[in-house]
Amino acid sequence: MDRAKTASSFWAQKREEVKAPTASTLIPTVATPKQNGELTEVKPRMVLKGEQNFLDTTDTATESMAGMTNGASATFTQKKTNWADSDDDEDFIASLPDRKSPRITALEAEVVQQVAQIVTLEATVSTKDVRIAELEVVVKEKDTYIADLESNVEEKETTAEQLKTENHTQFLYVQELVGEVDEKSRRVHQLESELDEKCVRIRELESKLESESESLPAAEHIQNDTDSSSQDKIDAAPDVTTIDPLPEAVLHSEAQVDGVEESSIQALPNKYGPTVNESKYPKLWSPDMPKNVAPVKKPKVLKMAIDTSKYVKKAPSAMAKKSESLNGKTKMKPTYGQSTRHRAKTSVIPKFKVDQDIRHMSHADRVLFANGPEVEVMLGSASLMRLPKYIFMQCSSKAYKYFINKPDATSITFSTGSMDVDAAMAHLHWMDEMTYQGRVYSLTLNADEKFDAKNLKICQAARVMGLNNTYVGHFTKVICDRVRKNNASTGFLSLICELAVPDNDPIFDCLANNLVNQQNSKGAHPAQPDELLAKHPHLGEQMSKIEQFVQVSREGDRRKGRFGSHGREEAWEQGVGGKNSTAS
Structure with a gap:
C-alpha cells in the first residue's frame, strides 16, 4: 500500500514535465524558477510509454485494496499494460502551450512591441518620403533661382568692371583738371601781382600828370x-x-x-x-x-613826355582754346605749366652741379632730373615722401654724397626730431615740382611775425636736409634784417637759437655777429644777450669763435699797416674812412 501511495504521489509530481517521444535520447531540462528566484536543476530521466496505463493499474489496485479494507472482500485482478498511444497523451501535449516560460512570454511581448514599432517606423518613413519629395521640388526651384542669381551676378560684375574702367578714366581726367586748376590759380596770382604793380605805376603817372597839368x-x-x-x-x-x-x-x-x-x-x-x-x-x-584847297595841318597840341596810352587797361583778348575729345567729353589743354602726369622719363642721366641753383636752369635741363629711380625720404621710422633721386641729389649736398657712396640705396633717413614734418614736406614737394613745372619759384615767405616759427622751421629743414642756402635766401635776408635792427623780442631770438643748426646756419651766425658787435660797441650793453647766453650755451660758443676771428683779422690788418698802429676804429676816426670815401 505504501508502494501504491508512493507511486501515485510520484506521478502526481511529475505530471507537468515534458516527455520525450523516444526513450533512446536524453534531453536535459531546466526547472521553472521558484518563487524565491532560485533555479533547481532537474536530473535527466528515462520516460517510458504506457505510463498512463501503469497509473491506471496502480489506481485500480489501490481502490480494490481500499475496498477490502472496508470489509468487503474483493479479488485482485491484474491487467496487462497497454503500450499504445492514448488520447490522454494528446491532451497532455495540447496542454503544454498553455504553460509557457516567462522568458518566452516576455520575448513574445517584445516581438509584439517591435512589430508595432516597425509599423510606426514604416509610417514615419512614408511621411519622410513624402517630405523628401517635397524638398526635392523645393531644391530644384532653389537651383533655378540660384542659377538666375549667378547670371545676374555675372552681369553685375561685368558692369562693375566697366564702371571701374570709366571711373579710372574719369579719375585721370579729374587729375588733369586739378593740375590745370592749380596752374590757373598760380597764373591768376601772378597776373594779380602784375596788375597791382601796374596800378601802382598808374597812380604814380596820374600824380605826375596832375602836377604837370598845372603848367x-x-x-x-x-x-x-x-x-x-x-x-x-x-x-x-x-x-x-x-x-x-x-x-x-x-x-x-x-x-x-x-x-x-x-x-x-x-x-x-x-x-x-x-x-x-x-x-x-x-x-x-x-x-x-x-x-x-589841301587840308591844313592840325595845330600842335601839348604832349606828355610819357605815353600813357600803353598803361590803359586793355580788354583781355579771347584766347583760342584747343580741345580734344576724351570719352566723348571735351578736355581743355593746359596753356601754362605742367603736372606730374606730363613727365616723360628717359634713360638720360643729368649732370649734377650741386653749387648751381636749379631755378637758374632751363625747363629742358630741369626735366632730366625726374629720370631715374625714386627714393624714399624717412624721418626716423616715418616715411615722408617718395622723390626722384636725381633732383634730390642736385638740390641737397647731403643727398649727393650719400647716394654717391651708396648707389644702390633706395631710401635716406634723417634723425627723428631733427626737423619739422610740414617744413620738410614743403621742401620735398617744391623739389618734385621743379622737375615738371614750366616756371620756377621759391617757397612762400610770410613776413608777418605770427609766422616766425613756421619760417624758422622751413630754414631749419633746409639746413638739415643739406639744401643750398640760396633756396631759402629770402628767408635769411628778412630775418637777419630784423635781428640787425636790435628791436627783436627775446622770444624771437630764443626761437632762432632753439631751431639753429650750428654747422651751417647763416641766421644763427648773424645773431651771434650782431651780439658781438653790441658788446664791442662803446654804448650801453643791453641785458638781452645775458639772458640768451644763460639759456643757450652754444650761442656763447659761437660768439667766442667770432671774437677770436675778429681779433685775428685785426692783428693781420695791423701787421699789414693798412690802418696804422691804432687799429681799424681809430684809423677810421682819424680820417682814413673819409679819405677812402673821397677817393671813391
Missing part, C-alpha cells in the same frame, strides 16, 4: 598867341590871282561844324584888301573854294 594853361595861352599872330599875317597879304588859304580859325570851324551859313562866312572882316590885281576881273571868294 598847362600857360602853355595854352602861348599857343593861342601864336595862332592869332599867324592869322594877322595871313590877312595882311591876301592873294587875288590864286586861291589864298583861309585862316586856321575858319578852317577849324568849318571842319567841326557842317552846314555853316554863307552869311557867316562872307561876314569875315577884310581889313587890308587885295594888294595886286593881276587878273582882268577880281576873283571873289565863294564857299566852294576851300574845298579845293
Whole structure:
C-alpha cells in the first residue's frame, strides 16, 4: 500500500514535465524558477510509454485494496499494460502551450512591441518620403533661382568692371583738371601781382600828370598867341590871282561844324584888301573854294613826355582754346605749366652741379632730373615722401654724397626730431615740382611775425636736409634784417637759437655777429644777450669763435699797416674812412 501511495504521489509530481517521444535520447531540462528566484536543476530521466496505463493499474489496485479494507472482500485482478498511444497523451501535449516560460512570454511581448514599432517606423518613413519629395521640388526651384542669381551676378560684375574702367578714366581726367586748376590759380596770382604793380605805376603817372597839368594853361595861352599872330599875317597879304588859304580859325570851324551859313562866312572882316590885281576881273571868294584847297595841318597840341596810352587797361583778348575729345567729353589743354602726369622719363642721366641753383636752369635741363629711380625720404621710422633721386641729389649736398657712396640705396633717413614734418614736406614737394613745372619759384615767405616759427622751421629743414642756402635766401635776408635792427623780442631770438643748426646756419651766425658787435660797441650793453647766453650755451660758443676771428683779422690788418698802429676804429676816426670815401 505504501508502494501504491508512493507511486501515485510520484506521478502526481511529475505530471507537468515534458516527455520525450523516444526513450533512446536524453534531453536535459531546466526547472521553472521558484518563487524565491532560485533555479533547481532537474536530473535527466528515462520516460517510458504506457505510463498512463501503469497509473491506471496502480489506481485500480489501490481502490480494490481500499475496498477490502472496508470489509468487503474483493479479488485482485491484474491487467496487462497497454503500450499504445492514448488520447490522454494528446491532451497532455495540447496542454503544454498553455504553460509557457516567462522568458518566452516576455520575448513574445517584445516581438509584439517591435512589430508595432516597425509599423510606426514604416509610417514615419512614408511621411519622410513624402517630405523628401517635397524638398526635392523645393531644391530644384532653389537651383533655378540660384542659377538666375549667378547670371545676374555675372552681369553685375561685368558692369562693375566697366564702371571701374570709366571711373579710372574719369579719375585721370579729374587729375588733369586739378593740375590745370592749380596752374590757373598760380597764373591768376601772378597776373594779380602784375596788375597791382601796374596800378601802382598808374597812380604814380596820374600824380605826375596832375602836377604837370598845372603848367598847362600857360602853355595854352602861348599857343593861342601864336595862332592869332599867324592869322594877322595871313590877312595882311591876301592873294587875288590864286586861291589864298583861309585862316586856321575858319578852317577849324568849318571842319567841326557842317552846314555853316554863307552869311557867316562872307561876314569875315577884310581889313587890308587885295594888294595886286593881276587878273582882268577880281576873283571873289565863294564857299566852294576851300574845298579845293589841301587840308591844313592840325595845330600842335601839348604832349606828355610819357605815353600813357600803353598803361590803359586793355580788354583781355579771347584766347583760342584747343580741345580734344576724351570719352566723348571735351578736355581743355593746359596753356601754362605742367603736372606730374606730363613727365616723360628717359634713360638720360643729368649732370649734377650741386653749387648751381636749379631755378637758374632751363625747363629742358630741369626735366632730366625726374629720370631715374625714386627714393624714399624717412624721418626716423616715418616715411615722408617718395622723390626722384636725381633732383634730390642736385638740390641737397647731403643727398649727393650719400647716394654717391651708396648707389644702390633706395631710401635716406634723417634723425627723428631733427626737423619739422610740414617744413620738410614743403621742401620735398617744391623739389618734385621743379622737375615738371614750366616756371620756377621759391617757397612762400610770410613776413608777418605770427609766422616766425613756421619760417624758422622751413630754414631749419633746409639746413638739415643739406639744401643750398640760396633756396631759402629770402628767408635769411628778412630775418637777419630784423635781428640787425636790435628791436627783436627775446622770444624771437630764443626761437632762432632753439631751431639753429650750428654747422651751417647763416641766421644763427648773424645773431651771434650782431651780439658781438653790441658788446664791442662803446654804448650801453643791453641785458638781452645775458639772458640768451644763460639759456643757450652754444650761442656763447659761437660768439667766442667770432671774437677770436675778429681779433685775428685785426692783428693781420695791423701787421699789414693798412690802418696804422691804432687799429681799424681809430684809423677810421682819424680820417682814413673819409679819405677812402673821397677817393671813391
